[in-house]
Amino acid sequence: MYQAKSLGRNTYSFFTKEMNTIMLRRFEIEEQMHGALKRNEFELYYQPQIDVKSTNIIGAEALLRWHNPVFGDITPDEFIPIAEQTGLIIPIGQYVIKQALAFLNEWQRIDQKKYTMAVNLSPIQFRDLELLGFIKNALSDAQIDTCNLEIEITEGVLMSGQSYIHDTLVAINKLGIKLSMDDFGTGYSSLSYLREYAFDVLKIDQSFIHGIPTNKSDCSLVKATIAMAHSLGLTVIAEGVETKPQLSLLEGLNCDSVQGYFFSKPKSAEKLLEFTENYKRGT
Ligand code: C2E
Numbered sequence: 001m002y003q004a005k006s007l008g009r010n011t012y013s014f015f016t017k018e019m020n021t022i023m024l025r026r027f028e029i030e031e032q033m034h035g036a037l038k039r040n041e042f043e044l045y046y047q048p049q050i051d052v053k054s055t056n057i058i059g060a061e062a063l064l065r066w067h068n069p070v071f072g073d074i075t076p077d078e079f080i081p082i083a084e085q086t087g088l089i090i091p092i093g094q095y096v097i098k099q100a101l102a103f104l105n106e107w108q109r110i111d112q113k114k115y116t117m118a119v120n121l122s123p124i125q126f127r128d129l130e131l132l133g134f135i136k137n138a139l140s141d142a143q144i145d146t147c148n149l150e151i152e153i154t155e156g157v158l159m160s161g162q163s164y165i166h167d168t169l170v171a172i173n174k175l176g177i178k179l180s181m182d183d184f185g186t187g188y189s190s191l192s193y194l195r196e197y198a199f200d201v202l203k204i205d206q207s208f209i210h211g212i213p214t215n216k217s218d219c220s221l222v223k224a225t226i227a228m229a230h231s232l233g234l235t236v237i238a239e240g241v242e243t244k245p246q247l248s249l250l251e252g253l254n255c256d257s258v259q260g261y262f263f264s265k266p267k268s269a270e271k272l273l274e275f276t277e278n279y280k281r282g283t
């Protein structure tokens, strides 16, 4: 059934041996996930975000990691969809918010700088009526200014058109929390969302960045996206920047900030603090 649905519904699929293996792994992962928070198996990694003009570190994106004794390290691309299907993304997402803000407090204190922290929120988390209250409490517990938290959402959050999602996004914006449109350029990239919601940041998807500067279409699309975002008053961040030529092109196109392996892979809290210290010495 899952296979038929993922093929666009209204079709059928035969059950195969491979599917059986996939389903088994899925069930076993789900089983492991139930106790994973309690067993302290999750960890947040942080990937620095760099201002293109000054080359200063301006913040980081929190990316979840899961170290499991049975399966080893499981990638978020595999476990996040399972967490969403089971509803476990709600407590796991709360852990992410709390942990990311606690680390931000430490990072800001050590460096005496108002870094921002970007946190990914899944569409399912918006069904939780306590989401907004939870975020408010977490901000006040960690003593973080609302403008230093950035919430990254994809179009998936907006597509259902539910009024409670609309209301939550408006309330998030009213609080002064930043809103970032993740993976822009993939999916439908409906421009009406940019008009309807007060996004602060537009994040160009890495599939476009990988193509620059050699692929002319990618260059044109990145250029047009930056110009459009700027004329709407949004800040632009390019993700997946891996090379110097990519960075130079983005600089020429007035892209505001970048994130990617060229500067740093996502790192544990401890390693990010080390990185920041060395980076400051190097620049
Ligand atoms: P995303 O939000 O689009 O995150 C960017 C992904 O690109 C991350 O993968 C990051 O490690 C990777 N990346 C960053 N720079 C580069 C680069 O230069 N080159 C390449 N090839 N990749 C780069 P990651 O950490 O495996 O996360 C995958 C996805 O899982 C994320 O995509 C996000 O959708 C989801 N995810 C991760 N953490 C969370 C979370 O806490 N909550 C939710 N809801 N989703 C999360």
Ligand code: CA
Pocket: 061, 120, 152, 182
């Ligand atoms: Ca993201």
Ligand code: CA
Pocket: 182, 183, 203, 205, 206, 239
């Ligand atoms: Ca992304």
